[in-house]
Amino acid sequence: MDHLTKLENKSIHILREAYANFKDLGMLWSIGKDSTVLVHLARKAFFGHVPFPLVHIDTHYKIPEMIEYRDNYAKKWKLDMIYGQNIEALASKNTFPHGNCSRLECCKLLKTEALRATLNGTGPRFRLNHETGKYEPEKNPTAFTGVIVGVRSDEEGSRSKERYFSPRNQKNDWNIGEQPPEFWNQYKTDFAPGTHVRIHPLLDWTELDLWEYILREKIPMVSLYFDKGEGKRYRSLGCGPCTQPVESTASTVEEIVEELRTGKFSNIAERSGRAQDKEDGGGLEELRKAGYM
Template sequence: MKTQQLLDVCESGIGGGAAAALGTERKDHLDLLESEAIFIMREVAAECRNPFILFSGGKDSAVLLHLAHKAFHPEPVGFPLLHIDTGHNYPEVLQYRDQMARRYDGRLLVRSVQDSIRRGSVRLRRPDESRNRHQSVTLLEAIAELQIDACLGGARRDEEKSRAKERVFSVRDEFGQWDPRSQRPELWALYNTALAPGEHLRVFPISNWTELDVWQYIARERIALPSLYFAHQREVVRRGGLLVPVTPLTPPRTGETVETMTVRFRTVGDISCTAPVASKAATAAQIIDELARCTVTERGATRLDDQTSESAMEQRKKEGYF
């Protein structure tokens, strides 16, 4: 029986006043999602030796940090923060990342893909190649260096098909790889955190949330976000059915026409692979209204690196991607 059904039974069986006295007043879906996420975070804190939150400054990791604050308040956030920096991030997002780390008294550690390039563990095929997929190498190096046994991330099942295959507690082997055929059951919210030497966990507390849930929660909790998530004017070119921002890393190609449009970002990542969408939604409420009518998935509408094949993300996850 689902949690809400249990609450309904309690209310009908003992009366509304008594139910309220016992703390069983009716919850909405955001309350239930929040409770599940906080339970997962506390489970990680109790069972894992050295967990970190993967914090990029994007909206999902912002929600994750806010949930961690609520999970451990009045104590500081229970996990250090780790950002894998490609070196090609939007300045607004990096500034926001640092501000939020200070606001929540979080210990922020940054590891750079550029350092992996210097060490020779990442080799680019060409100078302008997207560094997004190479984050996997830097992340695995950071996990080994810091002896991390659990990484909490903001991935959600509704983002992409391969993410929908992944458990909330996802085991990665000694090489950092994920095998979709060898996952542990998670019946009745019972999570197996046992690890063999060299293994680690990827944990996704908001796995069951949708993009719309995230924005409704942002609106309700008044969570600040980078300005890129809201409507603004930007130069773009049309390429492959997407709007590509014009930047020094993504200049227009021969024959492409530069347009100034009102856009916003649904997801924010490496400049080289993150595209905005045409939108006039300048507030969280307007974005919620827009998403309620949207039929295109978040990554399908905005990620240049997911356009090659349906298995692109799954292959990267097998190699150690978030």
């Protein structure tokens, strides 16, 4: 069995364990490469069907092409698609693009607080109606007790402290010191009532692993990852005002794989184009403790 197949098998095992052990389960989909690979793995794990909702936190400032890709992909594969927003913060213009708060404060409002309200069902959620092709307000939303996330340990420092099954409290707060050990592929899936659990099937994947898998599986990606003749492409996707492309002429998946194999970015953080990371001193641990993805 080759390296990618071993990674795939372990991720599929984690997905099936999550589905077997958590009643109200969802999967976060950021439209980026990690979570899109995760959707592909879920379709493989459940024979072409994703048996739980996909959840996107729409900050209103995502690059438009990402939203178009999300909706086209969800319609093509008949995915149960939900998005949540911090409508109050957007309506009051309490955002970084409006100049009324810092980037990190904006992330807290539009991502962390929106995520928390979306997951526990206290905030507005909008569900794709496949008959009309439109999103409609979800009636009587229930809380998700388990959420699958495309986090990788090599992507950013605080994420290396995660577990495959990582418990949070009812407010989604993360206590790093209270995570259970995971030895010899044994995972704790039995938690006290009220515990919110994040599941991370891609934890041991690297950036190169992802792109090699995308190449092998022919997974369609949003075109922002590829150079369009300007000598630039996005390596990590986020909100338009806070995400910058990197210098690169890679215009195909094959060229991205070759670029990563050469070590061009070996000393450059994958999220180096995310301005909010720099504002936080290079890490997102405090935001993540409060529930950030």
